[in-house]
Amino acid sequence: MPQLQKRFDVQPRDFVRAGEASLQVQRMLRNIGFEEQIIRRASVCAYEAEMNIVMYGGKGEIVLTVNPDEIILQVNDDGPGIENIGAALQEGFSTAPAEYREMGFGAGMGLPNIKKNADFLDIRSGRHQGTNLRIVFHCTGESR
Ligand SMILES: Nc1ncnc2c1ncn2[C@@H]1O[C@H](COP(=O)(O)OP(=O)(O)OP(=O)(O)O)[C@@H](O)[C@H]1O
Ligand SMILES: [Mg+2]
Structure with missing residues (x-):
């Protein structure tokens, strides 16, 4: 059972x-009391994934799960999908x-x-299959 899911x-x-x-x-992670470094890393990931849904995806969601030893972000959308994931991961x-691009x-x-x-x-992900990201952060007792 997850400790918290939103x-x-x-x-x-x-x-x-x-x-x-x-x-x-x-905000949720800050309220729980995680340390700043893991909050920053999770926030960067959530923001990048959210902007990708806004720009390229379909109807979507971010599901945050906090377990005793991990934070999980599941980012799902039912948009056109990513045809070549390997290419998309290249800087x-x-x-x-x-x-x-004009918006930065x-x-x-x-x-x-x-x-x-x-x-x-x-x-x-795949063409016409939507996109699902599973992003995990390990946290020890000291992270919160
Ligand atoms: N949720 C998504 N649905 C469909 N295509 C996506 C999705 N997320 C990413 N992509 C594709 O993967 C490419 C790379 O994504 P990435 O976030 O690395 O860069 P970007 O969004 O193009 O630029 P930046 O994030 O630097 O503003 C995107 O240009 C887009 O083609
Ligand atoms: Mg992006």
């Missing part, structure tokens, strides 16, 4: 509310149109950043 909706193309879900994740790979996105650093900040990352 679900946050993410709406595609909603740039007004973009970032809200990851902010809620950050600099982006399909962002000019419109997103599209450096192709989101997924690499998630990988760097997480202890474990699993991506399930």
Whole structure:
């Protein structure tokens, strides 16, 4: 049984509310009392994954699970999916149109950043299959 589980909706193309879900994740982790470093790593991952749903995904959600020894972020959307996950994980790979680049996105650093900040990352996706990320952070007794 997870100690805590919370679900946050993410709406595609909603740039007004973009970032809200990851902010809620950050607040929850802070309230629980995790140490700043793990909160920062989890928040970066949640934000990058949320922005990817907003820009490329479909109707989506972030599910935060806190277990005694781990934090899990499951980030799901029912959008078009990622055709080549290996390519998408490369630094600099982006399909962002000019419109997103003008907003400062599209450096192709989101997924690499998630990988760097997480202890474990699993991506399930495929064309027309939506995208599911499982991002795990191990925490010892001292992290909270
Ligand atoms: N949820 C998703 N659904 C569909 N495609 C996605 C999704 N997330 C990522 N992608 C694809 O993977 C590519 C790489 O994502 P990544 O987050 O690394 O870079 P980016 O979003 O293009 O740029 P940045 O994150 O630096 O602003 C995206 O350009 C997009 O083609
Ligand atoms: Mg991105």
